[in-house]
Amino acid sequence: MTTALAPDLTAADRCDRCGAQAYVRARLNAGGELLFCAHHGREHLPKLREHAEIHDQSDRLHTQDEPSAIED
Numbered sequence: 675m676t677t678a679l680a681p682d683l684t685a686a687d688r689c690d691r692c693g694a695q696a697y698v699r700a701r702l703n704a705g706g707e708l709l710f711c712a713h714h715g716r717e718h719l720p721k722l723r724e725h726a727e728i729h730d731q732s733d734r735l736h737t738q739d740e741p742s743a744i745e746d
Contacts, residue, residue: 691710
């Protein structure tokens with residue numbers, strides 16, 4: 675079975691639990707999907723793993739840009 679990659683989540687995608695920006699998508703095996711912020715994703719995903727395909731982008735929260743050099 676070939677699974678198409680889910681598109682990246684954007685700022686318009688909101689957590690179904692609290693309304694914050696979603697970083698985790700759970701595509702349910704029975705159909706439908708749930709979106710979670712990183713906090714609620716960590717809370718609910720252990721139970722969902724056996725019932726859903728998980729697309730976790732919460733690592734985007736930890737990427738840091740290089741500090742820009744300040745010229746005098």
